[in-house]
Amino acid sequence: MTQVLVQRTADAALRTRAASVIPGGMYGHMNAAGLPEAYPQFMTRGEGSRVWDADGNEYLDFMCGWGPIVLGRKDPVVEAAVRAQLELGDLLDGPSPVMVDLAELLVELVPHADWAMLAKNGTDATTACVSIARASTGRRKVLVATGAYHGAIPWCTPRPGGVLPEDRAHLGYFDYNDVASLEAAVAEAGDDLAGIIVSPVRQELARDQEMATVEFARAIRTVCDRTGAVMILDDVRCGFRLDLGGSWEPLGVQPDLAAWSKAIANGYSLAAITGRDGLRSAASSIYVTGSFWYSAVSMAASMATLTQLRDTDALARMAASGQRLRDGLAAQSAAHGFVTTQTGPVQMPLLRFADDDAGSTLARTWTNEAVKRGVYLHPVHNWFLSAAHTSDDIDLALERTDDAFAELARLARQG
C-alpha cells in the first residue's frame, strides 16, 4: 500500500499564526478551511508535476495552482525567459518591447483577435470586456449564465457580502446550454442588450461539468449578430489548455471579445483581453490600467509559454495524460463498486460519485484519502493537468487513488 502522510506540524503552526493576522485565517479560492482535514493549507515548493507542503510532504499535483501551471512547474524555457527579463528589468516607466511581441502573438494565435490588451487578474479582463461591450454599444444589459463564475468584484463575485443590488442592476440571466432560456433573456433585454458573457464549459462547484453544445454556442453567436450585442468568451479558466485559438474553436464559434488569464504565462500573473477590429475604438475609450500591468517579466513568461504550446506537442500530451487518468479512475471506481461520473475536458477533470450526498461526503472522503497518499485533487472543483504530467505520473497517481478507493470502500462498509 502507498504511504499515508500524516505529519502536519508546520502547517498547523502556520495556520495558528495566520489565524491572528489574516481574516478567517485565509480567504479566497486557496482557503483550505473548507477542504477535508488532511489537506495542507501552506505549500513551500513545486517542480514539474509535483508540489511540496510546508511539512515536506510531496504530492502529484492535479490542481496546477488552480490552472495557471500549464507546462509544469519551473519549466526550464519559461524560467530562462523570466530570469533574462529580470536581468533587464520588470516594471520600467513604459512597457517593454515584449508587450508588442506578446500582443502580436495573441493576434496570431487567436482567430477572432485583431488586437490585445494585457492586465493582471482574470477579473480585470472579464470586467474590461463588459465595459468595452457597454462602451461600444451604448447599451446596458449584459447576460450571464446562472451560477457561472466570472470573477470576484461586486458585479460578479459569488458571495453577497459587500455587494449592492445596483452592482448587478443590468445583468440578465440564462441557463447554460439552454437556448430557450437564452432567447428569453435576450427578449427581456430588448434593445438594451450590450453583450453576453459565457464560459466555454459549465464548471460549477460540486456539480458535473458540462461541455457547451454546438447549438448553444451557435445560438449565442447568432443572437449577438442579430442584435448587435457583443459576444464575450470568458476563457480565463480553460484558455490555452484546450485549444490555443480559444476553447470554442473546436465548435467553430468565435466570440467578439475574449478574457484570458491563468495558463497564459505558466503561473506568472497576467491576463489578456482580445477583440475584433470593430471593438478597437471602444477598447481604447475605456480607462483601465494598473500599476503592474506593464511589467515585462510575466509577458516574457507568456511568450515562452505560448510559443512552446504552439510549437510542441504539449497540449496533445496533456490531453493524453488526462485521458489516461480518466480511463484509470473509471476502471478503479467500478472495480471498487462505486458509480462515478467524470465530466468536462480530460485536461480539466472532475470525478463525482453518483450516490454522493449534498455535502459531497464520498468525494471529500476519497480526495482526503488521495491527499494522504500524495495525490493532490479537489473534492468539488475541477482539477487541472499540465504538460509535465507523464504517463508514469498518471500511473503512480492511479496506484495511489486505487488505495484511496479501497479505503473509501472499507470506510463505507463500516458505515
Added chain:
Amino acid sequence: MTQVLVQRTADAALRTRAASVIPGGMYGHMNAAGLPEAYPQFMTRGEGSRVWDADGNEYLDFMCGWGPIVLGRKDPVVEAAVRAQLELGDLLDGPSPVMVDLAELLVELVPHADWAMLAKNGTDATTACVSIARASTGRRKVLVATGAYHGAIPWCTPRPGGVLPEDRAHLGYFDYNDVASLEAAVAEAGDDLAGIIVSPVRQELARDQEMATVEFARAIRTVCDRTGAVMILDDVRCGFRLDLGGSWEPLGVQPDLAAWSKAIANGYSLAAITGRDGLRSAASSIYVTGSFWYSAVSMAASMATLTQLRDTDALARMAASGQRLRDGLAAQSAAHGFVTTQTGPVQMPLLRFADDDAGSTLARTWTNEAVKRGVYLHPVHNWFLSAAHTSDDIDLALERTDDAFAELARLARQG
C-alpha cells in the same frame, strides 16, 4: 551643455507595430501618446536610479515605474529574495509561508493594522475596502473626494467609457481639505453612510498637489467615529514612501482600513488591505480572490523591501534627495525667470509653472527638454524618488534641468 538625445528609431518602429495590435497603440497610465514628443513609449531596462529606452538612451528616472520602485531598480537584496523564492516556486496550490510572514510584518509596521489581506492591483485593494465597509456596516453610501483617483474599474475609473450610473449610485462627494463640504456630504448620506475613502495627499493631474491639513484628516476620523462609518485611507500611491506606518501617521490620524500597493514590493505586483479587528469578520465575509493573489515571489520581494525600509535610512535618504532636487529646481527656475510651484511631499514632487496655460504648455516644453537631456520627469503627474537616488544623481539631474530651463527661456523669448 548636456547632450540632447534624438534617436527614436526603435521606439518609432515599436509604436508602429503596437498601433496595429494594441487599441490606440497603448492604453492606461503608461500610454505616451499624450506626452510631449521627445518621450519614448518603450523601455528596455533599468538599474538603480536609471532606465533605458528601446533606442538605448539612458535616463535619470524620476517616475520609478509610476511609484512601485522605492529602493531603486534591481535592489540586490530584493532581487536575491526574488531569485530564492523562484527556486522554490511562485504559485503553488496553497499560499507559501511567506504570506504569513508578510501579514505579520504589515501588522507590525502599520499601527491600525490587526490583520492584512494581499491582492495584485491597487484597485483590488480599494475595491475590497469599499466592500468591507459596506459588509461591515450594512449601509451603502461611500464618500470620495471630487477628482480623486482610487482605481480603474467602473465604480472609480476617471473616464466615463463603459460606466453606468448605477456603478456610482451610492457614492457621495466632498472637496479635499474642505471640512464643511465633508460634513455636508455626511449629512446627505444620513444613516446610510458606510465609509469614507480618502488619499493622504491631493494629487490630481495638472494641479498643484495639496497636503492634507490635520483639521481635515481629524474631521474624517471624527465623522467616522460619530457615525460608525469606516474610514479608508487609500495609501496605494503614497504608502511605504513617506511613513512606514501609513501616510497620515505624521498627522496622528489612523484609518480603520487602508489600501496599499505600488511601493510595497519594489516593483513586484502586489497590493494589500490592512484593517482593524472590528472589521475582521466583514473582511472574511466578502469573496475576493484572484488566480495570482497567492504567488509567493512578490510577497518575498515585499518582505525584502519593507524590512529594508524599516531597518535602514532609505526613507530619510529619499526625503533628503527630494529636498535637494526641490531646492535646486527652485533656484534654477528663479534664475531663469520662471515662477514655479513645487508641491506635495518632496519624495513625490511636482513642478508647475505659475503662468502656464490650461494645456500645461510650459511644463510640457520644459519636461520635453529634460527628457531630451536624459532626465525622465512628467509634465502633469507627480514624480517619484527612490532610495537609489544619490546626491550625485540629483546634482546631475539638476545640471540637465538647468539646460532645460535655459532652452525653455530661449524658446519663450522666441515666442
